[in-house]
Amino acid sequence: MKANPRIAFLGTGAQGASIAADLTRAGLDVTFIDQWPAHVEAMRKDGLTVHMPTRTIHTPVKSLHLCEVAEIKQRFDLVFLVVKAYDTRWATELIKPVLAPDGFVVGLQNGMAHEDIASIVGRDRTIGAVIQIASNMWTPGVTTRQNDHDESWFALGALDADRHSEVEDVATLLRHAGRVEVTDDIHSAKWMKLVVNAAELIPSAIIDTALNDAAHLPGMLDLMRRAGYEAMDAAMADGAVIMPIIGMPPVMSNHPERYVDEIFEEVLRTFSREDTLTTSLQDWRKGRRAEIDEVNGWVVKTLAAHGKQAPVNEHVVKIAFEIEAGRRPLTERNVDDLLIATSPL
Template identity: 25%
Template sequence: MKIAIAGAGALGSRFGYMLHQAGNEVILIDNWVDHIQAIREHGLKMTIDAETFTAEIPIITPQEITSDQTVDLVIVFTKAMQLDQMIQDIKPIMNDDTDILCLLNGIGHEDIIAKYIDAKNIFIGNTMWTASLVGPGHSKSFGSGSINLQNLGEGQEIEAKKIAACLSEAGLNARFTDNVHATIYLKACVNGTMNGLCTILDVDMATFGETNQAHEIVTTIVKEFAAVAAHENIELNVDDAVAFIEKCYDRQTIGDHYPSMHQDLIRNHRMTEIDYINGAISRKGQKYGVATPYCDFLTQLIHVKENIVLK
């Protein structure tokens, strides 16, 4: 399959590498000049569980796309605030048969994609794979993960299962679900706790989880997510979600990982996606008349941190 990775950062690089190794024709699309130059000169370096590999995978900027580079599938891994522009920029690589799979953190991204792409070609999901950038051209990851995905357009279940099969053949453990919004909300709970809290406290997930206050804070935030989800006819079991989040504390799996928001703001001095995670719950809470004080405050704290770090 011809596959484009739109947003070849830490996780995009991991997906691109694994799909390439499985025999797919992969092209990476990104805007980071140093990253692009490093991959072009030295190949994509991928460290998986302490072992480093190198793969020669083509990488271009969105501006370098030409109409003869059309692909079968685009997997989007941009930051949420970059999604709209990326979809506009990559239109030349897509035709009427090109599918697009969005695996971004946060909620509601399909509404942006649907402005430019027919619903029959849009597939949405979430992933529990993790990764971080060591530096330009070098992604690092450990542990395993999974993907849940679903078609947005009616009658596209067979195509969704075909995409899931392609990803699974690359070792990415993908599965089709007919209730992807529930899994998206579950992943959003992970991001809505681990991302903001670890960024504010400047710790990895295990260190946060070892504190006496972790369980109560996480439970309170998840309750806010669940209350909002209920207004969208999505059932989110609070106890199950909290237990799922607390698995992240295990140092034998991903406990030593610093979430992507920490990588963005603390390590790389870039804006965060807080407005598309906790901020999205705050906005939906206002819409539905649901109080979300923890999400409101955490969103404000991250913006304060952005002002301090990025001034």
């Protein structure tokens, strides 16, 4: 990696904006690229404001509209992709012409989107990543990050083993934003995060409720855990191994269901505030699609490929798509229909 690499963040919403701001404040050459026109214009006019639990940071930034990518002359050495998993393919195609021949695309995303990135730019130019930060954005140019640097956690891993040694250079840069671990098994790390996401994101969003409130409703914690158990079954069927993530100690249980219980408890304790809304609920309240197929749907698809079923995740996906299609209102009254998935026959 060059001493002063050219860095782009493609997707500077709630998560990407605050991370990119940390690297900018560290003196790195960072360009913000985003698809929300008002957000880009606000950052150009007033910079970026990041609200954290105990402080507020204001940072002047360089920001571009998507259409301006075509005007970039000097290629980027490092691109952090922080878009929705379902936007991965077009976003990677967009940035590919301005990625240096030996540069990396780092997928700071949910789901298993790193494989989509690799199919476009090559495995030798792809770094898979896991991210654990709670944040939200409702106003252009302003993001609220609910975890400061000591609570923000990332994992990075090369898809091409021959480039694994270079990932530490990327980790050094990303440590300006939080704790970073480098792993030689990013496939398993990504699956472990998907296990957590399957348990928390869509299930709590379906009942239009903050994550902590959802977990305290009768029956909901059991349903979310069962969604996680099925996701762990899918992970292991896909060749993943149980491994600690989000800073959990290596002495975590190797029993699949106990692991799910432990890591979900850690998410609720450390990474979730009383008002934390999952990214899926934020998407729906903004009128956007959530990552349904890319998380819970991925569990269903993976287990089906191995001749197994995922009844809880299938039920979650069904209700979620009913909400997106407008056939079901987004309301906490959905809880009764949701809990049918764990009701005894």
